[in-house]
Amino acid sequence: MTKGKMPEKLYNSLKSYLDQDEKMIDILRETFVPHFDFRWLVLTNKSVIIAIRELFNYKFVDFHLRNIDINLEYGFLYDQLEFGSMGKNYRAQFYVFQRGKTLDFFKKMKEQAKIISEGKEKKKPPSDPIELIKELTKLLKRGIITKQEFEKKKEELLKKIK
Secondary structure (H helix, E strand, O other): OOOOOOOHHHHHHHHHHOOOOOOEEEEEEEOOOOOOOOEEEEEEOOEEEEEEEOOOOEEEEEEEOOOOEEEEEOOOOEEEEEEEEOOEEEEEEEEHHHHHHHHHHHHHHHHHHHHHHOOOOOOOOOOOHHHHHHHHHHHHHHOOOOHHHHHHHHHHHHHHHO
């Protein structure tokens, strides 16, 4: 997917945040945000990412598509797209005049979740030690592994190169 109407800073931040084999499929700007901060929903081939604009950068919250619950409720003034995965839940609100885009995004989410739940998307783990270190760096940035775990595994991978 190309940048489209997404702000350049968000696009560049997302490109560095995504896994190597993760691709953006669609984006949707949440227009009904009570906190007046702008939020984007970014659908990838693996997850839905909430991109929250902060003062100088973006904060990302992942919702993995495996075992995700998705619901769309129509309203008079706005529609609600609710989803949850692994104990996290999110409710996005969109004005009714944006219903076509919201419905399109919802359908793409359901299709991608079905592909993942049926195991049609095959993930080939990288075998190159340098690529594995890049993947570990992303896990470290996301807080999935600790600095100590990262350093230990990185040292093991660097020994394979020598």
